[in-house]
Amino acid sequence: MVKPIFNGSWQNMSYQVLARKWRPRTFEDMVGQEHVLQALIHALDNQRLHHAYLFTGTRGVGKTTIGRLLARCLNCETGVTATPCGTCSSCQEIQEGRFVDLIEIDAASRTGVDDMRELTDNVQYSPTRGRFKVYLIDEVHMLTNQSFNAFLKTLEEPPEHVKFLLATTDPQKLPVTVLSRCLQFNLKRMTPEHIAGHLRYVLTQEGIPFEEPALWLLARAADGSMRDALSLTDQAIAFGNQTLSGSDVSNMLGTIDxxxxxxxxxxxxxxxxxxxxxxxxxxxxxxxxxxxxxxxxxxxxxxxxxxxxxxxxxxxxxxxxxxxxxxxxxxxxxxxxxxxxxxxxxxxxxxxxxxxxxxxxxxxxxxxxxxxxxDRREPPVVASGASQAGQESREDPEPGPAAAEKEAAAAGSEQAPQPEPERLAAPEPEPTPQPEAQEPVPESQPAPASEEPDAAWLASLDEAAESAAAEAAGAEDYDPEPVTPEPEYIEEPKAEASQAEPAKPEEPKASTGPVEPAEELVDNGEFAWERDFRSLGIVGMPGNLASNAAMTRQGDEIVLTIDEGHARLLNARHEEKILEALRNRFGATITLRVEQGDAGGRTPAAWEERQRQARQKAAEDSIRNDPAVQSIVERFEARVVENSIRPPNQAKSG
Known part of the structure; x- marks a missing residue:
């Protein structure tokens, strides 16, 4: 068996931890609790002493330390003073923890009512050595309700030679009857600056080399407790073999510096x-x-x-x-x-x-x-998604997704799939309603020039619109607006051409009310662009853009004039769709040229909006002038809800 070697000195075996060795011995040594110390010093200097003090605060901020210092100030042989001598027998005994008139009680282990009754029974006896008998009760919130009740009378009116110093980390658990009998001092958490400064002083006095980052790591890890900071410093000194480096402290704490x-x-x-x-x-x-x-x-x-x-x-x-x-x-x-x-x-x-x-x-x-x-770090287009779109790519820039989505939403609400031309050639015997216009895309809000379109996205948008058009083409009463049936545009051109069929007298006022729009049309033979545009069957984004353009024809060349905002959305693929529809109507020799400019309201979208407003006005006038409605209003004091009036074809679909 290996026996320990005795070198003739027990010095290393009597090592005292830093938290105990550097416990403050005077008020001047205290760090970071100036607001409490100032009140106590003034009370001691003016002999205005209370019989019960309550010190609250988190762990390691100096509650029991202040209590022991206050006990020295009260029992120093030089008199009650804020600066005890530290050399008299009373000061030395208190410092060494063997002063008979300083009774320290751990309330966490002595919570019973019998312990408290023993304390109150001994309170009446005079101090043995000192001027005051001081009871320092730590973690006082751990006492039971019965113990507090047994303690209240003594706490309120103790003998003149008794001082109670209470300490707790949780004052919320104390009865208000206890709080009202004490002077309460709340000790603050230590700031990292205070802790780092004190550690710098202690390590310098101890002769331990250190790095500045290591002090800040310890100060932050201490979480406001000076005692924890000194304990961690002890651990760091052992970990780093009598030195404190930032990397060693970081490894020890499991943190990063x-x-x-x-x-x-x-x-x-x-x-x-x-x-x-x-x-x-x-x-x-x-x-x-x-x-x-x-x-x-x-x-x-x-x-x-x-x-x-x-x-x-x-x-x-x-x-x-x-x-x-x-x-x-x-x-x-x-x-x-x-x-x-x-x-x-x-x-x-x-x-x-x-x-x-x-x-x-x-x-x-x-x-x-x-x-x-x-935006400069946008990811590239995925190859699988771009391969198909690349086949239909074009040189002209497209709008960004945000602008295209906004325009697509407008297109969805304004434009709907149109019926086939064959259906238009056979007019139904019912009265011919005037076409109802879709809401035009605002021409005064062009898409931002910086927004670039995505080819695949726009292609999928057009395909989706075309697919929806194909499904709805056979609908009996399809309407380009959600609540409006599809107007039959072929009736009016035939009526103008032959002038053979007189107006039917049974036609409702709502359908005959609109102002005749023929004078506004730019007529190219039998085809009026604004009125007959829907018969071309252009759907999706190309149809939306074309409906916001004015058309002129010079021989086989058709010129579309479109404003700047919509022109920015137009690309080569859209032009191909429009040209294909024009050739189906006017022949394979037709060519298309798109110009940017002011359409001047000569667009299908603008014409349809005027028709919608005229039909709405006719419906409102019809309701107001209807004798039955007037009779109801007069007899029952009723009123017409203006916003609820819809032309007949809208009411039918709604």
Whole structure:
């Protein structure tokens, strides 16, 4: 058996941990609780002492330490003073924890009513050594209700030689009857600056070499507790073999240091995806808590935004004030807000992601991908999706998806599949309703020039519209608007050509009311472009664009004049569809030329809108002038709901 070797000294066996060795011995040694110390010092100097003090605060902020210092101030042989001598027997005994008149009670282990009755029975006895008998009760909130009830009378009116010093980390659990009998002092959590400054002083006095980043890592890990900071420092000294380096402390805590956070943010700012992923791979070797990293990023972006909005407001809470100021100059306000929101949402998503690292990576990649002005990083068109569209590609630029979608929505509400020409050639014996116009596409809102169309997307849009037209072509009463039956455009040209059929007297007023629009038409033989456009059977986006154009014909050449907004949406494929329909109607020798200009209201869409308004007005006049309606209004004090009036063909479909 190996026997230990005794070197003649027990010095190493009497090592005292830093948290106990560097416990404050005077009020001046206390760090970060100036608001409490000032009140106590003034009370001691003016001899205005209360009989019960309650110190609250999180762990390790100095509650029991202040209690022991106050006991020394009350029992120092030089008198009641805020600066005890520290050399008298009373001061030394209190410092060493053997003063008979300082009774420390752990309420967590002595919660019974019998323990409290024993305390109250002994309160009446005078102090043995000191001026006051001081009861220091730690974790007082752990007492039972019966114990509090037994203690209340004594706490309210103790003997003059007794002082009660209560300490708790959870004052919410104390009865209000106890709180009302004490002077309450809430001790603050230590700031990282206070902790790092105190650690710097302690390590310098101990002769332990250290790196500055290591102090800030310990200060942040202590979470406001000076005792925890000193305990972690003890652990770090042992881990690093009597030295404190940032890497050793980071490995010990399982966290990353501030330089790693800086590297991540620099990769984001520089828009460097490979560097970002490389940094993530490196820090993942430490198996860090990714939620903590995102919390650090949130804190950083918050401080960057504060510096941008209020220059000079940045603090040095993490020892990185210079970095925050630099980022505030390099990072735009939009990017800072985006990064903050992405980190905030990513931290919430970590709880539901299958893998924490995956969620962390996606959060940072989201920051990189969705920064303002990322249109330059749009992904290329997938080959499988673009192959078919490439066959129908064209040289003219198309609108972006947003603009095309908007125009397609307008086209869907304005244009619907038309019946075949053969159906139009056989007029039905019913009265001929005037065609109802579709809502025209606004001509005053051209699509932005920067929006580029997607070939495959527009091709699929046209195909979908054509497919819908083919399915609905056989519908008996199909209407280009959701609530309007399809007008029969062939009736009016025949009536004009022959003048043989007189107007039918039984035709309803709603259908004869519109002002005759023939004078507005540009007639090319028997075909009037505005009135007879729908008979061409052009559907989808080509039909929508052509309906917003004016037409002139010079021999075999047809010229379409279209405004700038719709001209931007027109491409070679659309022109082919329009030309094909024109050749089916006028012959294979027809050519098409599209000009950009003012159509002057001579478009099918504008003509149909005028027809719709005229028919609507006729319907409203018919209702107002109807004797039956007038009689109902007069007899029953009724009123006509104007918005509910629809022409007959609309009412039938509605």
């Amino acid at each position: 501030q330089s790693d956070i800086e590297n991540l943010v620099n990769a984001l700012v520089e828009d460097d995806g490979p560097a970002l992923l490389s940094e993530i791979n490196r820090i993942s070797d430490f198996a860090p808590d990714y939620s903590v990293i995102l919390a650090d990023l949130l804190s950083l972006f918050h401080r960057v935004t504060m510096e941008q909005v209020v220059p000079g407001s940045v603090d040095n809470a993490l020892g990185d004030a210079a970095q925050v100021e630099s980022l505030a100059r390099r990072l735009s306000a939009e990017d800072a807000q985006l990064f903050y929101q992405a980190a905030l949402m990513g931290r919430k998503d970590l709880a539901v992601t299958p893998d924490a690292r995956m969620g962390f990576e996606m959060t940072l990649l989201r920051m990189l991908a969705f920064r303002p002005g990322t």
